[in-house]
Amino acid sequence: MSKVYVAGIGATKIDEHWEKGIRDLMVEAALNAIKDAGIEKKEIEAIFVGNMSSGYLQGQEHLGSLLATWLGIPGVAANKVEAACASGGAAVHNAFLAVKSGVYDCVLVVGVEKLTDAITSDATDALIMAEDQEYVAFTGASFVALNAFVYKAYMKKYQAKQEDIALFAVHDHKYAANNPLAQYPKPITLEEVLKSPMVADPVRLLESAPLGDGSAALVLCSEKKLKELQNGDVLVELAGSSLSTEIFSVHDRTDLTSIGATVKASRKAFQMAGVEPKNVNVVEVHDAFTVLGVIHLEDLGFAERGSGWKLLKEGQLEKDGKIPTNTMGGLKARGHPVGATGVYQVYDVVTQLRGEAGKNQVDGAEVGLTQNVGGVGGTVAVNILKRVR
C-alpha cells in the first residue's frame, strides 16, 4: 500500500457557462491540474469522473472514456463515478483507493456538472433523482422540500432561530468575495437572505446553493511517482478518505437533525489520517442549505449537538476562529456544480494548505477536512488532507 499525494489541482470558475459545454469544462480543469502537477498528459494511468446528471441533462453518459479522448489520451482506464451530490467526493475516494492499492501511480480525478443546460424545473427534476423516484419524487417532493423538513426539525429540537442559522450564507459570501473562482464573489447581508423569496418553507432562496456549472480536478500520485516529480515546496497528502451511507429516505429516519453517514465517514477518515477534530485547521462542509452547514459541523465533531449555530454568531467559523469553515465561499457562494463540488472542496483545502488563499488564508493551516454529501445525507464522503512538507 502506498501513501497518496495531491500532485496537482485545477479548476474552472463556477458560473453559468453559456459558452462552455461539459466537455470544455472537464478538459479545462484537467489541463490546469496536469500543468499544476508538472506532469505530461501521457503519465496519467486512470481517470475518475465525478458527475451526477450528464445523462438526464446532456443526454451524455460514458464521461470517463469521453474525457480520455478529449484529453488526447485514449487508452487509459476511465469511468464515471456517481453518488448524487457526493459524486465528486466519491470520485476522489475511488482515485485514492486506486493509488493507495498500488495498482496505479498517477491518477486524474475530475468533478464536473453542467446544470444550466436545462431550465430550472428540469434541474429540479434532475436533483430529485438523488431521492427515491417511486415514493419520494412521486409525491412532488423537490430536493429543497426534503431539506425543509430537516430545517424545521432542527429549529424545533434545539429552539434554534432561522436568523441565526441563515448567517451561514452571509459567512460564505464574505469569503467568496476573495475567491476568483467563486460564482458569487459578493457579500450579502442577513436581511437580504431573510427577505429573499421562499423556495420551500422555511428555506429561502439565498439560503440555498445556486445552480451553476464548473469543473475541478486533482492529480493524485503514489510515493513512487512523487520521487520523479519536481513539485514545489509544499507537499499535501491525502491522508484519509472514506465513504459512508445512511437510511435512504428522510421520512424513514428517526432523527432528522443528524446525518449518520457523516459521523461514520468522518470517524473512519480521522482514524485513517491519525488526527482528531481538534487537529483540523480548515473545514469544507456541504452547505447546500444553511441548516445543513450547522448540522454537518455537529456531526463531524466540531460542535456540540444543537450548538452548531452558535459558532456562527461567535465568529468561530472565521479564518481566525476556532474552526475556520468554508473559507473559500462554500456551496452557497463559491458554488455547487453538483458532481464537481467534492473536488472543489479538496481544491479549496489544498489552496489553504499551500498558503495560496490570499485574503482568506488561515494562518499555519496544516490539516484540512472536506465533507461532501449525496442526497439528504444518503451518502457522505470525507477526505482529510495534511501538509507534510
Added chain:
Amino acid sequence: MKALFTTPIEKLLTKMSGLASILGWGAYIPIYRIETAEIARVHTKGGEKAPIQRKSVPGPDEDSLTIAYEAAKNALKRAKIDPKLVEALYIGSESPPYAVKPSATIIAEALGFSRKLFGIDMEFACKAGTTAMISVVGLVNSGIISYGMAIGTDTAQGRPGDELEYTAAAGAAAFLISKTRKDAAATIEHVVSYVTDTPDFWRREGEKFPMHTFRFTGEPAYFHHIENAAKLLMEEAGLKPSDFNHVVFHQPNVKFPQRMGAMLGFKPEQMKLGLLSNEIGNTYAAASPMGLTNVLDNAKPGERILVVSFGSGAGSDALSIVVEDGIEERKGLARPTSYYLNRCKLVDYAVYLKYKGFILR
C-alpha cells in the same frame, strides 16, 4: 360454479321477494364550491338569475375516478364484506379520465376487488349511474355473481359562458348490491327503462364540450321520459304515488324535478330528501343516485322509494326500492351524504377555471 348461498343468514332469506338488495351505499362530493352568482358576475354581470345556488367543483387532483373511489369505499364500509368477494364493478359516467381504459379496472385494483370481475364503464349521460345499478342487479339476480358494485360518477364539463356552466358539477354515488336479504339496507323490487332516440343533449367524439338544445331538453326530453318510465313502473308493479315515502328524480336544476313531481302526483315532502341540486348542482350520472343515498341515510325500515333518472339522448330508468331492517345498523358505518353536502370551500371564478384545467401554464 360455486354454491349460491354462503352464510346461514342467506339460507334463511332465500324466499324473499325482490330482484336484489342494496347492502351498502355511499356518496362523495368534492369540498370546493362556486356560487352561481360568481359565475354570473363574470359572464352576465349579474344579469341572469341562476337556476341553483351553488355547485361543486372538483379539486385539481381529482377526477371522476378518484371521486368514485371514495363513494365506493363508503358503500363497502356499509356493506361490511371483504372486497375480494366483489365480482362486478359497473361505472356510469360521461367524464371518465380515459376515453379508452375503464375506470372500473383501476378502482377494482385500488379497493382490492376480485380479479374474477365483470368490469366496465358505461355511458348514457345522466342515467348511466342507474343503468349501472340495474345491470349489476341483473348479474346478481341471475346468480352469475353474489356481490357487485354500481357507481354513478361525473366531473361534468360546462362550456364557459354557456347556460350549463351554472349547473355542471361533480360527485359520485355507489351501491354494493347483493342477493335479497333482510339484513340489507334496502331491496330493489322492480325496475323499468324507457328509451327513445331524442337528441336533446350530446357530445360528438373529439369534442370537449357537449351541445344542448335549450327548451327542447324540457318537454320532449326530461319530462316525457321520466313520466313514461315512472308510469310504466307503477303500472307494472301495481303502485301509485301515495305508496312511496320518498321520490328522487334526476335534478339538472330545482324547478324541473319539482314540476315533474307535481305532474305525477307527488307531494313536496316526498321529494325533500332526494333533491340536492340547489346546494351542489347537477352531478350528472351521480345526480339521482346521490338523491337516493341521501334518502337512505335518513330512511326507516319499510319505507318505499321511487328513483327515476333521466339521461339525455334519451332515456329514463325507474327503480322501486323498499327499505329493509338492516338499514339502521349500516347507516353509521360511513359518512352520510350530508357530511359531504355541508363541507364547502368557496372558490372564485379564476380559481374555478384553474382547478378545471382551463388555464394552461
Added chain:
Amino acid sequence: MAYMRSVPRAWRERKIKYQLLGGKCKDCGKSFYPYRQICPVCGSTNVEQVKLPEKGVIEYFTIVRTPPTEFKEYAPYVLAIVKLEDGTKVLAQITDVEPNEVYEGMEVEAVFRKYREQGPNGIIEYGIKFRPVK
C-alpha cells in the same frame, strides 16, 4: 424523457401506492413505507406486507414553490411527513387545504388522488394523499 414515460415502471408499483402497503419487520418491529422485502433498519428478510392505517398526524410539512416539471400546475402545494396511527412515517401531499391552514400536529386521513401524468397523452399515476380530518 424516457423514464418518465415508462408504463411498466408505474404499473408494477401500483398496488403499493393505491393501498398504502407497508412492511412490518417481525424481528425488530419497525414499520415502514413502502413495503420492501428487507427491513431497512435491521436487514432482516422476515418482513410482512401490511395495509397501513389511514389516519395520522402531520409531523413536519413544507410548501413546495419550485416544483418538478409534472407538478407545475399544482404549485404551491403542501408536502408533509405524516406519522400514521401505528407510528409508520409516510411522505405525501396534503390536499383539500390551503397552505396557510396546515400546522404540525394536524390530524389527517388518507384519500385517493391523482399525483402526476406521463404527459397529456400518457397514463395517469394515482396514489394516496392526506386531507384534514374534520
